[in-house]
Amino acid sequence: MAQEYLEFEKPIAELEKKIEELTLFTSSGNIDLEEEILKLHKKSDQLRAEIYSRLSPWQKAQISRHPNRPYTLDYIEAILTDFIEMHGDRAFADDPAIVCGMAKLEGMPVVVIGHQKGRTTKEKIFRNFGMPNPEGYRKALRIMRFAERFNKPLITFIDTPGAYPGLGAEERGQGESIARNLAVMSQLKVPVLTVVIGEGGSGGALALGVADRILMLEHSTYSVISPEGCAAILWNNGSKANEAAELLKITAQDLFQLKVADEVVEEPIGGAHRDPRRAAELLKEAISRNLAEIRNIALPDLIQQRYEKVRRLGMFDEL
Amino acid sequence: MAWFKKERPEKLGSEAPSKKVKIPEGLWVKCDNCKEIIYRKEVEKNFKVCPKCDYHFRISASERLPFLVDEGSFLEVEDGLSPKDFLNFKDYKDKLKSSRKKTGLKDAVISGEARIGGHPVQIVVMDFNFMGGSMGSVVGEKITRAVERAIEKKTPFIAVAASGGARMQEGILSLMQMAKTSAATARLADAGLPYISILTDPTFGGVTASFAMLGDLIIAEPKTLIGFAGPRVIEQTIKQQLPAGFQRAEFLLEHGMIDMIVSRKDMHGTLAKVLEFFSNA
Numbered sequence: 001m002a003q004e005y006l007e008f009e010k011p012i013a014e015l016e017k018k019i020e021e022l023t024l025f026t027s028s029g030n031i032d033l034e035e036e037i038l039k040l041h042k043k044s045d046q047l048r049a050e051i052y053s054r055l056s057p058w059q060k061a062q063i064s065r066h067p068n069r070p071y072t073l074d075y076i077e078a079i080l081t082d083f084i085e086m087h088g089d090r091a092f093a094d095d096p097a098i099v100c101g102m103a104k105l106e107g108m109p110v111v112v113i114g115h116q117k118g119r120t121t122k123e124k125i126f127r128n129f130g131m132p133n134p135e136g137y138r139k140a141l142r143i144m145r146f147a148e149r150f151n152k153p154l155i156t157f158i159d160t161p162g163a164y165p166g167l168g169a170e171e172r173g174q175g176e177s178i179a180r181n182l183a184v185m186s187q188l189k190v191p192v193l194t195v196v197i198g199e200g201g202s203g204g205a206l207a208l209g210v211a212d213r214i215l216m217l218e219h220s221t222y223s224v225i226s227p228e229g230c231a232a233i234l235w236n237n238g239s240k241a242n243e244a245a246e247l248l249k250i251t252a253q254d255l256f257q258l259k260v261a262d263e264v265v266e267e268p269i270g271g272a273h274r275d276p277r278r279a280a281e282l283l284k285e286a287i288s289r290n291l292a293e294i295r296n297i298a299l300p301d302l303i304q305q306r307y308e309k310v311r312r313l314g315m316f317d318e319l
Numbered sequence: 320m321a322w323f324k325k326e327r328p329e330k331l332g333s334e335a336p337s338k339k340v341k342i343p344e345g346l347w348v349k350c351d352n353c354k355e356i357i358y359r360k361e362v363e364k365n366f367k368v369c370p371k372c373d374y375h376f377r378i379s380a381s382e383r384l385p386f387l388v389d390e391g392s393f394l395e396v397e398d399g400l401s402p403k404d405f406l407n408f409k410d411y412k413d414k415l416k417s418s419r420k421k422t423g424l425k426d427a428v429i430s431g432e433a434r435i436g437g438h439p440v441q442i443v444v445m446d447f448n449f450m451g452g453s454m455g456s457v458v459g460e461k462i463t464r465a466v467e468r469a470i471e472k473k474t475p476f477i478a479v480a481a482s483g484g485a486r487m488q489e490g491i492l493s494l495m496q497m498a499k500t501s502a503a504t505a506r507l508a509d510a511g512l513p514y515i516s517i518l519t520d521p522t523f524g525g526v527t528a529s530f531a532m533l534g535d536l537i538i539a540e541p542k543t544l545i546g547f548a549g550p551r552v553i554e555q556t557i558k559q560q561l562p563a564g565f566q567r568a569e570f571l572l573e574h575g576m577i578d579m580i581v582s583r584k585d586m587h588g589t590l591a592k593v594l595e596f597f598s599n600a
């Protein structure tokens with residue numbers, strides 16, 4: 001896959017291009033530039049570490065949507081085994097913007113549901129850019145109940161710009177399909193673990209995200225509205241997304257502070273897209289550890305705690 | 320009948336001035352829908368509904384309450400909650416202040432207990448005049464507490480929605496109110512208690528995608544705009560014009576998303592009849 005660079009990654013891109021050039025030069029000829037290349041490698045690693053240690057919320061939003069970032073199916077492949085995909089809501093259609101199925105985590109059967117974005121233009125269109133229609137949420141609902149029926153833990157991956165704002169989506173009850181999932185997930189009689197792997201776009205993201213544990217990858221985001229949408233409302237200017245991202249508090253670190261996220265899962269330096277294999281290793285560890293913890297809690301307590309967890313959220317003054 | 324009076328029901332707090340929203344002061348009003356000039360008293364006698372075209376004017380929560388509950392039965396549960404600008408969000412403090420001034424409310428919902436047809440209920444009524452009825456922490460908390468009250472007192476729960484959606488100014492915690500209110504109604508269902516959701520103009524976004532669409536019975540006022548995404552966003556996305564009547568209550572009824580459309584003047588009677596059904600052992 002061709003590496004794509006975000007605007008603020010350009011200095012890294014330039015260094016890497018130079019390294020590539022020198023490497024080519026070395027392999028084709030007489031001069032040994034090994035030392036020089038090594039130096040540049042070091043420099044580029046340093047630069048990346050530096051840039052990634054002081055990312056702005058808007059830069060994080062861009063990384064969370066990075067075209068090279070691993071998607072749900074990438075993590076399923078890297079973390080789980082024996083994946084069997086299940087399709088359809090049994091009422092209207094199969095929505096490729098959400099993938100569901102059975103799988104195993106270190107030999108243990110689990111049920112998995114996640115938003116799915118596409119990589120190529122064709123895939124993107126097929127996956128509707130990861131924006132589900134009601135049938136996607138209803139497929140997810142069916143699979144949640146499947147998990148409950150067979151008493152298997154549920155893992156969900158969140159990565160969507162939001163629920164699709166379309167005519168058909170409204171006709172088929174986009175609002176109801178999201179609401180139903182919130183209600184059902186809050187009472188689901190199996191352990192539920194959610195990971196925000198990329199973009200957590202509003203209600204369309206939340207519809208897979210009422211859980212006993214909510215993990216967020218280090219450079220993932222989760223927001224009530226997109227920074228662009230917020231900027232359009234505040235300043236009539238979508239290009240002020242930078243400032244809106246700052247205001248909204250959308251980063252994994254912000255959400256950990258606000259007690260929405262239970263844990264921030266470290267990504268490799270330079271983001272999950274730089275080293276998807278390592279990113280998956282780190283996530284697998286976090287999933288296994290958290291799942292083991294919630295699987296240890298008696299079911300009635302687990303559901304009571306899940307309610308209390310969501311019940312606590314909100315800040316206000318009280319007389 | 321006392322329902323026609325403009326005053327707030329006696330038992331509502333006294334801090335709020337009486338408010339008229341879409342209907343300006345004066346002897347005559349212009350209908351938002353048919354543009355007819357109508358004698359003001361006629362509109363008020365008609366439940367704030369246009370006598371010419373049946374357009375249901377947008378009304379405040381306190382104007383609506385007397386149309387819903389038995390006369391004098393509403394007892395507000397104040398909760399003592401007020402919103403907090405915890406993100407230090409641009410202009411939020413000012414918006415809260417001006418909304419407070421405009422509506423006399425602390426936030427976009429009134430909560431309390433009442434009787435309808437003699438049946439005790441817990442009821443919340445949203446007010447679109449308070450920051451577009453947006454749902455932040457206080458709205459979510461008050462609705463959740465009302466549902467929990469219904470469970471505790473074993474009464475039905477009634478929610479009247481009027482909202483543009485989640486409140487941006489409280490960021491992710493507004494989004495989480497969707498999960499919170501939905502989880503609460505799930506508990507209500509678990510307790511075997513009925514939930515009647517009434518959708519009024521307009522009901523959108525995070526409110527549609529949470530408690531408002533979870534009623535055992537969903538009732539809408541005629542012509543109410545109801546949706547998840549706003550029509551402009553949809554138009555921009557699909558780059559085509561939306562059909563006439565799109566996202567109106569009649570459209571939702573046709574597509575199987577709501578149980579019935581009930582005129583404002585018939586709402587009390589309908590609720591009483593429904594509650595009668597639930598009250599029989």
Ligand SMILES: [Zn+2]
Nearest residue numbers: 350353369372
């Ligand atoms: Zn009219």
